[in-house]
Amino acid sequence: MDEEEEVTGAAAVLKQQQRREKKELQAKIQSMKNSVPKNDKKRRKQLTDDIVKLEAEMEERHEQELEALAKSQPDQTSMDSVVNGVTSLDLESPALCQQSRVSKAQKRRDKKAALEKERDERIAEAEIENLSGARHLENQALTHSLAVRQLQIKQIPSDGHCMYRAIEHQLKEQDNALTLSNLRSQTADYMRQHADDFLPFLTNATTSEMFTEEEFEKYCTETANTPAWGGQLELRALSHILQAPIEVIQADSPLIVIGExxxxxxxxxxxxxxxxxxxxxxxxxxxxxxxSDDG
Incomplete structure (x- = not known):
């Protein structure tokens, strides 16, 4: 493979990787859309802003990667002169072949090192920015609050099921075998059976009117069967189902206890x-x- 083919191959690999990343982002965006109730206008607006930001960041990063690859390509005019200059030499010379192999291998290593350096610089810049960001400050505050109670955060996947998965994790620690699916279906059933306790707090995002019976039934069905995000109403239902108080710790608000x-x-x-x-x-x-515990 000559140098031009090598560069062309590198470009093809990069473009294939970028296409795969775009597909993965689209799948992530779809999951994000599914996790936000359609009637929650505020969170849907935030969702739209976040999606635009994610797409813009990926597009900018892809452009930077292509520019970096272009800069690492050898000047074609120089390559032509080198090729023309050696046509009269013995191309089968072991020394010449060895020199060519070493040169190509070194260029590959240099290109890889340049890409890794650029990536490390981006990571370092992001880490510096995060130190003063809301996410970092929130995490610091929560870590401190939990440490006072001899607790730490147990990470739960962000897939629309997070509230139910977090409760499922807590129940397993108490030898309770209820699963995420059980929790969702029981929550929906409890809300149906006690509609008067929940309907006044559910409104149509378009009309601002209280849910109709049909809208309420659809809401309960989505609670049971989809990754619809759970909130305070669902926590109230779950506290009654489990006959247990549910504490919610936040960074910037007092402790909330549901089911006192x-x-x-x-x-x-x-x-x-x-x-x-x-x-x-x-x-x-x-x-x-x-x-000390690890020790």
């Missing part, structure tokens, strides 16, 4: 506003692990 009438061991969740692109997210907690 119950005396059993509380379920403790962490509510984060800046954890991911969409902002709102629930994590679980686990006992704090310290250096």
């Amino acid at each position: 009438e119950y005396s059993s061991k509380p379920i403790t969740l962490v509510y984060m506003r800046h954890a991911y692109g969409l902002g709102e997210h629930y994590n679980s907690v686990e006992p704090l692990v310290t250096t």
Whole structure:
């Protein structure tokens, strides 16, 4: 493979990688859309802003990668003169072949090193920016609040099920076998059976009117069968279902306790506003692990 073919091959690999990243981003965006209720205008607007930002960041990064690859390509005129200059030499010479192989290998290493350096610089810049960002400050505050209680954050995936997965994790720690699917279906059933307790708090995003019976039934069906995001209404239903108080720890607000009438061991969740692109997210907690514990 000559130098021109090598460069062409590198460009093809990069473009293939970028196409794959675009597909992965589209899948992530679809998951983000599914996790936000259609009637939540505020979060849908934030979702649109976040999607635009994610797409713009990827497009900018892809342009930078292509520019970096273009800069690493050898000047074609120089390559032609080199090729023409050696046509009269013995191309089968072992020394010449060895020199050619070493040169190509070195160029590949140099190109790889340049791309890694650029990536490291981007990571360093992002880390510096994050130190003063809302996400970092929120995480610091939560870490401190939890450490006082000898707890730490247990990370939960951001897939629309986070609140239910966090509760599922807490229940497993208490030897309760209820699964995410159980929690969702029981929450929907409880809300249907106690509609008068929940309907006044659910309104149509377009008309601002209280949900009709049909809209309420659709809401309950989505709660049971889709990755619809759960909030305070669902936590209220779950506290009654589990006969347990549910604590919600936040960075910038006092502790919220739902189901204070119950005396059993509380379920403790962490509510984060800046954890991911969409902002709102629930994590679980686990006992704090310290250096001495590891030892």
